[in-house]
Structure formats: structure tokens, C-alpha cells
Amino acid sequence: MQEEFEFTQDQLDIQQMTRDFIRKELPFEKIKECDEQNKVPMDVVKKAAEMGLTSITLPEAIGGGGMGQVANSIVLEEIGYQDSGFATTIGACTLSYEPISQYGTEEQKNLFGKFIVDGGLAGFALTEADAGSDVANARTTAVHEGHEWVINGTKCFITNAPLASVFTVFAVTTPDAGTHGLSCFIVERDRPGVSVGKDEDKMGIRLSNTSEVVFDNVRVPDDHLVGKEGSGFKMAMSTFDVTRPAGVGASTCGGMKSCIDKCLEYAATRVTFGQPILTNQAIQFMIADMEIRYEASRALAYKVARLIDSGVKDSALASASKTMSSDSFVKCAEDAIQIFGGNGYSKEYPIEIMYRNAKISQLFEGTNQVQRMVIVKSLLKASGMM
Ligand SMILES: Cc1cc2nc3c(=O)[nH]c(=O)nc-3n(C[C@H](O)[C@H](O)[C@H](O)COP(=O)(O)OP(=O)(O)OC[C@H]3O[C@@H](n4cnc5c(N)ncnc54)[C@H](O)[C@@H]3O)c2cc1C
Structure with a gap:
């Protein structure tokens, strides 16, 4: 609509x-x-x-x-x-x-x-083995030498890494400065010292490649530092305020709508006890719940997108959209398997893949626990309790 x-x-x-x-x-x-x-x-x-x-x-x-x-x-x-x-x-x-x-x-x-x-294709290289939710614990370093930065370290789980021509890379420029120690750089894939690991053999989203990116004495000129030195953490979070509602919030709405369409079509033709399973209220209610989740998620995703386009960024709303949509997509895909019965579990039907695909949306761009931390922090701040 x-x-x-x-x-x-x-x-x-x-x-x-x-x-x-x-x-x-x-x-x-x-x-x-x-x-x-x-x-x-x-x-x-x-x-x-x-x-x-x-x-x-x-x-x-x-x-x-x-x-x-x-x-x-x-x-x-x-x-x-x-x-x-x-x-x-x-x-x-x-x-x-x-x-x-x-x-x-x-x-x-x-x-x-x-x-x-x-x-x-491009890659956003923030996560490391010991810096996933805890972004500020990054160990990749960028050291200033003359008119260059020398980058060393390994990023993991980087979407598009095996295919990307360019990366946005977050590295520590001031050790032990926590969130104020990170800076952001542009690093071209063909710079000496940049290499990528093997594709992760993932549970889902297998039409997306993910791998490590290794930086071994990679030199980039001064003009590849994006924004101010030390503002990388702020930049990463400000990026997520914009990308969580679109990249997860809206894209998973597409997945939910697909579940609804496929379930309606299947349930109308699959006959048990002499009647299409769609005539059962138990099936209808599952589809109704999918629709409720889809419409609510979509309303929030586009509300946040519209706010961003009008110049307003709201971390808590972005997190709410990401969480609402991803939790909803996982539930819709799970119920879709239930409606398809054994066929939903078979690779011959386009349902199990959606279930496998859905799960990552609760994990990447910050796990849904991290989103809830963002939301509560905002509430506490607004109420003067923090
Ligand atoms: C397929 C895929 C693609 C990805 N693409 C990218 C990418 O392009 N670029 C990039 O930089 N990263 C990417 N990531 C990384 C992703 O963002 C991280 O995996 C994610 O942020 C979680 O970090 P972690 O895996 O280290 O989990 P951890 O941080 O180890 O968390 C493990 C569990 O503990 C919970 N937890 C952690 N701390 C707390 C806390 N304080 N309170 C409550 N619960 C907590 C988490 O919610 C989670 O459930 C990708 C990951 C995957 C799997």
C-alpha cells in the first residue's frame, strides 16, 4: 500500500x-x-x-x-x-x-x-575477531609516517570482501583511547598488502560473500583519512543510524512480504482433510500475524527513512526499526515453514532459504541486544536518568 x-x-x-x-x-x-x-x-x-x-x-x-x-x-x-x-x-x-x-x-x-x-562492489570493514559488539576494542592500527598512514591488522566477516574494489576501514590511531582512538580510512583493494581470506561458508545469505580482510603494512596517503582523526567510532555509529533502517529495516520487509505471498498461494492449493489448508483459522491467523509484523515494520522503516531524508537522525529509532524488522522476519520465515509443512523444510521450495537468510538480520549491523542497549540508553538520557 x-x-x-x-x-x-x-x-x-x-x-x-x-x-x-x-x-x-x-x-x-x-x-x-x-x-x-x-x-x-x-x-x-x-x-x-x-x-x-x-x-x-x-x-x-x-x-x-x-x-x-x-x-x-x-x-x-x-x-x-x-x-x-x-x-x-x-x-x-x-x-x-x-x-x-x-x-x-x-x-x-x-x-x-x-x-x-x-x-x-565496496566493503565496510569494522568488525574484528575481538571487536564485534565491542567495536572500540579494535586492534587494527594505522600509524602516521611522513605523508602516509600504515595500516596493519585483520578484519573479519566483511560483506563483499572477496569481490570488493574498495573498502572503508576503521583502525586505531590512538591506542588505549577507546571510542576516541578509532579513525576511518579509504583503502583500495589493489594496494600492496591488502588480501582477503576465503569465503565464509555461511548458514544463509549465500548470495553475499563474506570474508576476512588482511592489511599487512598497507600504505595510504594522508588524503585517505576520512573526517577527523579519532572520530571513527562516532562516524561508524552515525553511519548505522542511516543504514540500519534501510539495509535491515526495509530489506527484511521485502522478505516478509515474500513469505506472505508464498504462504497465501500455497495454503490456497494445499488440500488436507478435503479442504485447502487456508480454510483453517490456525493457518489464517499465522498469515494475519505475518501481515501485522510486516505492516508495523514497514511503517517504522519508512518513518525513519523519511526522517533521515529530512535531516533528522535518531539512533534509537534506527535501532528500533532494525530490531522490529529483523525479529519479525525471523518469525515470519519460521511460520512460513510451518505453513508449508514438510515442503517448507525441503530445498525444493523457496521457504527454507528465507529462514536461513532471515537469521543474520538479528546479528549484523549490530546484534539486536546491542540495538536494545542503544534504545534504553536513549530513554534513560531523555528521562534525565543518565
Ligand atoms: C554474514 C555476516 C556479514 C557481516 N558483515 C559485516 C560487514 O560488512 N562489516 C563489518 O564490519 N561487520 C560485519 N559483520 C559482523 C557483525 O556485525 C558482527 O558479527 C556483529 O556485530 C556481532 O559481533 P560478534 O559476532 O563479535 O558477536 P559478539 O559481540 O561476540 O556477541 C555475541 C553475543 O553476545 C551478545 N552481547 C555482546 N555484548 C553484549 C552486552 N554488552 N550485553 C548483552 N549482550 C551482549 C551479542 O548480542 C551476541 O548475542 C558481519 C557478520 C556476519 C555473520
Whole structure:
């Protein structure tokens, strides 16, 4: 019911274009094959990039779409309807660009943006083995030498890493300074000393590749430091305020809608005891609950996207959207398996893959426990208790 969200004609056109594109280019058979092989369909990435879907939030001046988070949410929701792993691959480009969008110079926007506009993928390298939820515990260092920074360390679980042409990298520039010790850098994949590990063999989102990125005495010039030295933690959090509602909040709404459509179709034709299972209230109520979760998640995701586009960032609302949507998607996918019965558990049907895909949405871009910490902190601050 897009009328409710008062999408502009441009946004409606993007919605239709993305929907037509992804449902044609990424049918279930292709998703199944890529899922089995843990493979990103690069032919579809190439076409998506040509259509501007990887660069929708990048400035028009450098060849991007010049649009905001409502448009980005629409794109990721439509792609998420088909496969949330592929939505992760595409969404990681605007995620990686976001710190540069918010804090970068025009030259840096050009430098980084060009890789994406030219059809490349990008990676956002924050997490380390001992710095997942505890971001400030990062061990990757950047040391200033002459007019360069020398980066050493290993990032893990980095989306797109095996395929990316450029990375946004967070490294410690002041040891033992906690959240004030991190800084953000642009690092091109082809710099000497950058290497990537093997693809993680993941439970789900297998149309997205994830791996370690190793920095071994990687030298970048001074102009690759994004924003102020020491402001990397703030930049990462400010990035998530923008990307959580779109990258998780909206894209998982696509997955939920897909569960609803597939369950309605299946339940209308699957007959037990002489009647379609859809005639049972037990089945109807599960579908009704999916719809409730979908509409509530979607309303929140677009509310936050609209606020961001009007210049308002709200960490707690962004976290609420991410949490609401991801918890809802996991529950919808679980109930969808229940409705499909044994067939829902079989790889012959497009349901079990959604269940496997859904789980990560409660973990990445900050776990849902971390989101709840953000929300409570905001409540405590607002009530003067902190
Ligand atoms: C497929 C995939 C893709 C990813 N893509 C990227 C990427 O592109 N870039 C990137 O930088 N990272 C990425 N990540 C990393 C992801 O963001 C982290 O895995 C996530 O932040 C959790 O960190 P962790 O795995 O170290 O878990 P931990 O931090 O070890 O947490 C383990 C558990 O403890 C809970 N926990 C931790 N601390 C607390 C606390 N104080 N209170 C209550 N509970 C707590 C957590 O919620 C979780 O349930 C990706 C991960 C995966 C699996």
C-alpha cells in the first residue's frame, strides 16, 4: 500500500523498475543454484550497477542517483523480496559509502564513489575477531609516517570482501583511547598488502560473500583519512543510524512480504482433510500475524527513512526499526515453514532459504541486544536518568 507512504513518482518508478528487474533476473532456480555454490551472481550485480541500484544515494555529480534513504529502502526492500542475501551484497555499497557521504571531502566522494559508479562492489570493514559488539576494542592500527598512514591488522566477516574494489576501514590511531582512538580510512583493494581470506561458508545469505580482510603494512596517503582523526567510532555509529533502517529495516520487509505471498498461494492449493489448508483459522491467523509484523515494520522503516531524508537522525529509532524488522522476519520465515509443512523444510521450495537468510538480520549491523542497549540508553538520557 505504497500510497500511505506518499512515495514520489520518481520513487514509485524506482520501485517498479527494481521489482521488474529482480524478479526477472533472479528467479528461484538461480537463487537456489547460487545458494548451493555460495556464489554472488555477478551478472546480476553488473546489471544492477548499470541501473544505478548500487549507487542510488551517491551524488548525481559523480554519476550516482542523488536520492535519499527512502529510495534506498525501496530498492533494498524490492531486492529483499527476492533474496535478502543479494540485497546484502547491493546494500553494502551504500553502507560503505555512507561515512564518506557524511564526513568525506568532495575528492574522497569522487575517489570512493567512482569505484561503485563504475560497477564495482565496496566493503565496510569494522568488525574484528575481538571487536564485534565491542567495536572500540579494535586492534587494527594505522600509524602516521611522513605523508602516509600504515595500516596493519585483520578484519573479519566483511560483506563483499572477496569481490570488493574498495573498502572503508576503521583502525586505531590512538591506542588505549577507546571510542576516541578509532579513525576511518579509504583503502583500495589493489594496494600492496591488502588480501582477503576465503569465503565464509555461511548458514544463509549465500548470495553475499563474506570474508576476512588482511592489511599487512598497507600504505595510504594522508588524503585517505576520512573526517577527523579519532572520530571513527562516532562516524561508524552515525553511519548505522542511516543504514540500519534501510539495509535491515526495509530489506527484511521485502522478505516478509515474500513469505506472505508464498504462504497465501500455497495454503490456497494445499488440500488436507478435503479442504485447502487456508480454510483453517490456525493457518489464517499465522498469515494475519505475518501481515501485522510486516505492516508495523514497514511503517517504522519508512518513518525513519523519511526522517533521515529530512535531516533528522535518531539512533534509537534506527535501532528500533532494525530490531522490529529483523525479529519479525525471523518469525515470519519460521511460520512460513510451518505453513508449508514438510515442503517448507525441503530445498525444493523457496521457504527454507528465507529462514536461513532471515537469521543474520538479528546479528549484523549490530546484534539486536546491542540495538536494545542503544534504545534504553536513549530513554534513560531523555528521562534525565543518565
Ligand atoms: C554474514 C555476516 C556479514 C557481516 N558483515 C559485516 C560487514 O560488512 N562489516 C563489518 O564490519 N561487520 C560485519 N559483520 C559482523 C557483525 O556485525 C558482527 O558479527 C556483529 O556485530 C556481532 O559481533 P560478534 O559476532 O563479535 O558477536 P559478539 O559481540 O561476540 O556477541 C555475541 C553475543 O553476545 C551478545 N552481547 C555482546 N555484548 C553484549 C552486552 N554488552 N550485553 C548483552 N549482550 C551482549 C551479542 O548480542 C551476541 O548475542 C558481519 C557478520 C556476519 C555473520
